[in-house]
Each structure stands twice: as C-alpha cells, then as structure tokens.
Amino acid sequence: MFSRSAFRAAKPLRMQARRFATETGSAAAKPAAAAPKAAAPPPPPPPASGGNGLVYILGAAAVGGGGYYYYSQGSAAPKQPAKPAFTGGDQGFLSLKLAEVTDENHNTKRFRFELPEKDMVPGLPIASAVLTKFKGEKDAKATLRPYTPINDENESGYVELLVKKYPGGPMSTHIFDLQPGQTLDIKGPLPKYAWTENKHDHIGLIAGGTGITPMFQLARGIFKNSNDKTKITLVFGNVAKQDILLQKELAELENTYPQRFRAFYVLDSAPKDWQGTTGYITKDLLKTVLPEPKSENIKIFVCGPPGLMKAISGPKVSPKDQGELTGALSDLGYNKDQVYKF
Ligand SMILES: Cc1cc2nc3c(=O)[nH]c(=O)nc-3n(C[C@H](O)[C@H](O)[C@H](O)COP(=O)(O)OP(=O)(O)OC[C@H]3O[C@@H](n4cnc5c(N)ncnc54)[C@H](O)[C@@H]3O)c2cc1C
Numbered sequence: 001m002f003s004r005s006a007f008r009a010a011k012p013l014r015m016q017a018r019r020f021a022t023e024t025g026s027a028a029a030k031p032a033a034a035a036p037k038a039a040a041p042p043p044p045p046p047p048a049s050g051g052n053g054l055v056y057i058l059g060a061a062a063v064g065g066g067g068y069y070y071y072s073q074g075s076a077a078p079k080q081p082a083k084p085a086f087t088g089g090d091q092g093f094l095s096l097k098l099a100e101v102t103d104e105n106h107n108t109k110r111f112r113f114e115l116p117e118k119d120m121v122p123g124l125p126i127a128s129a130v131l132t133k134f135k136g137e138k139d140a141k142a143t144l145r146p147y148t149p150i151n152d153e154n155e156s157g158y159v160e161l162l163v164k165k166y167p168g169g170p171m172s173t174h175i176f177d178l179q180p181g182q183t184l185d186i187k188g189p190l191p192k193y194a195w196t197e198n199k200h201d202h203i204g205l206i207a208g209g210t211g212i213t214p215m216f217q218l219a220r221g222i223f224k225n226s227n228d229k230t231k232i233t234l235v236f237g238n239v240a241k242q243d244i245l246l247q248k249e250l251a252e253l254e255n256t257y258p259q260r261f262r263a264f265y266v267l268d269s270a271p272k273d274w275q276g277t278t279g280y281i282t283k284d285l286l287k288t289v290l291p292e293p294k295s296e297n298i299k300i301f302v303c304g305p306p307g308l309m310k311a312i313s314g315p316k317v318s319p320k321d322q323g324e325l326t327g328a329l330s331d332l333g334y335n336k337d338q339v340y341k342f
Helices: 003-009 170-177 209-223 247-256 284-288 306-312 328-333
Strands: 094-103 109-115 127-136 143-147 158-164 185-192 202-208 231-238 261-268 298-303 339-341
Touching: 003 185, 109 185, 109 306, 143 158, 158 170, 158 209, 170 298, 202 209, 202 284, 209 231, 209 247, 209 284, 209 298, 231 284, 247 261, 261 284, 284 328, 298 306, 306 328
Parallel strands: 202 231, 202 298, 231 261, 298 339
Antiparallel strands: 094 109, 094 185, 109 158, 127 143, 127 185
C-alpha cells in the first residue's frame, strides 16, 4: 500500500496535479478482504481506471450526536438499536476498563477500553474526540488530554485509542503504564467539526504523526456512507517510515475504494528505497495535490504537532478559537473559512 502511495507521490506528482480517477470506473469497491497487509506491501497494482493511481473511498452512515445506533449497516441489517456510551451533557467521566493493548510501532500503542455494557457503541458523532482524566496521588490537579478514538463509532463493546508515548508526558505515560483490568476515566463527545454527508465536494487532510487519528475518523465516516460522494486527498507527514500510523487501515481504504481517495506520504528521514516525498510537507506539494482554493465547496483539515501547525496553517488558539490562518495554506490563497484546525 505504501509503496503504491509513495509511487504515486514520487513520480507522477506534477502530472497528477489535482486530477482524480474517473469515478465511474470499475476499479471501485474491491472487497476489503483483498487488501494487502501493510507490513509487507505488494508491488504497485495496475493503475485504476483513470491511470493516475488515485484512491477513492465510499462511506458509512455518519453518526449523529445522541439518539440510537445500529449494529450493522447492511440493507438487511437487523434494526436493533444500540445505546451510545458517550452521551455528553452532564454524563461526566466513565471509568472504562482496559481490555487489551496492542503495539502499533516503537512508540505508539492501541488501547482498547470496554464500554460499560457489551451492547453499547461509542456513538461519537463525526468528527469528535474524547477527554481522558487522570490524577496521581501526588498531583495537585488532574491531567486532562483529548484523544480521537480509532474504532468504528457503531462498533459495540469498546472504544479504542491510539496513543503515542511522550517521555515525561503525564497522560501518555499514565496510559502506557495501565495494565489490562485497570481503568481510565474517559468522557465524550468533544465535538470538533460536525460532518454531514456531502458537506463538501472535496476535502484535503494534512496530518503529522498522531494527527492522523481525527483524519482517519473523518475519512472512515465519509467512506462508510454510500450516499456521501466527497473526495479526499490525504497528505501525511512523519519522521520515519516506522512512524506511519494506521498503515493497515489506510491500506484497506486505498484498496477497497480506489476511486475517491488520494494519499501522499512524506518522510523527514526516508530510507533509500522510499519512493514517496522526502523532507517536510511543502507549499509546492500542497499546491500540487490539494483542491484549489478557488474550487467551490472545499475544506482543508490540519492536525499535527506544533511545528507542522505553524508551518501549514498557523496554530489553533484554543478549542473554541481557530486563530488566524497563516503559513503555507494562507500563502497558497486559502481563506480562513476553508480551513479547519483539529
Ligand atoms: C483534539 C485532539 C485529539 C488528539 N488525539 C490524539 C490521539 O488520538 N492520539 C495521541 O497520541 N494524541 C492525541 N492528541 C494529543 C494528546 O491529547 C496529548 O497532547 C498527548 O498524548 C501528550 O500528552 P501527555 O500528557 O503525555 O504529554 P504533554 O505534557 O501534554 O506533552 C509532552 C510533550 O510532547 C509535546 N506534544 C504534545 N502533544 C504533541 C503532539 N500531538 N505532537 C507533538 N508533540 C506533542 C508537548 O509539547 C510536550 O513537549 C490529541 C490532541 C488533541 C487536541
């Protein structure tokens, strides 16, 4: 998958520009089961119908806040209502038991927490996060940090966080120290960008490191909803190849829905055989791959470490204040309303 994405990004970047594959092409919707394992990417498959290696995705019912959710989304789905675990308002924190921990890479793990009842679903609206809380014995006050769950909002039984460990970082260290059976206080939703189907024709996702989690949530929600035709271009920057998160999930989306999704991977420090872009995410790259600022009804989402935010869009001032648009996106002619900082 990455070799394929990288291949696209490296060679035909200028030629691809902002073009997408023919959406009516037959390449769409290959079964997910055919997706390759990210750990051993296959050689690039023949180009999709448009020949420019574009990847598109189809989507799922974006969940709304509150209300009931359904276990399955197929047309023959049993219409069994499922209760959302995170209902917001005065619900407060849920003390959720850690069920399972899985390594993602050298500094990031997946933490799966059990919802209070087995048939509950997270039920988070897209896009939103959850808030975690922890107060150590010697701490004067609690540490609070937001995380974006990576499992399906309609999946029953658990909520899964992808957490990168920061040496000395209180919350990530605490979560990494948790043993299965121990609990973490989590509440939600923390609403971010309220998505409704076809809200935009084309969106650009610019992510660095764990900034991929809200992007993945948004993309997954869009592509699961068969009524949603939004096109997505992802630009994902990381330090090194082993830092690229959610490789398997992104590969599955690429291979399952090759008509509406383009992904470009950028590494600060690339191995010799890397066929993607090397260095930082540049204005030139963004100009080449993102929907143009003059296009109607587009939106560019940005999420990543402070350096990336500063260079691409300018920082977010607070959860309620997006701050001014500066950096590469401003230089390229995008206006503040066309950009959302997670
Ligand atoms: C809406 C939202 C969603 C988030 N979702 C996730 C997620 O899904 N997974 C995840 O691992 N993190 C996510 N984060 C970041 C997370 O909330 C914490 O900031 C992070 O885990 C560090 O917390 P800490 O208490 O361990 O360390 P802190 O004391 O907060 O930070 C330790 C050091 O790391 C730096 N740092 C903090 N966050 C970042 C970052 N994102 N990139 C680079 N440097 C950073 C700090 O500047 C500091 O130097 C999200 C943040 C926001 C605002």
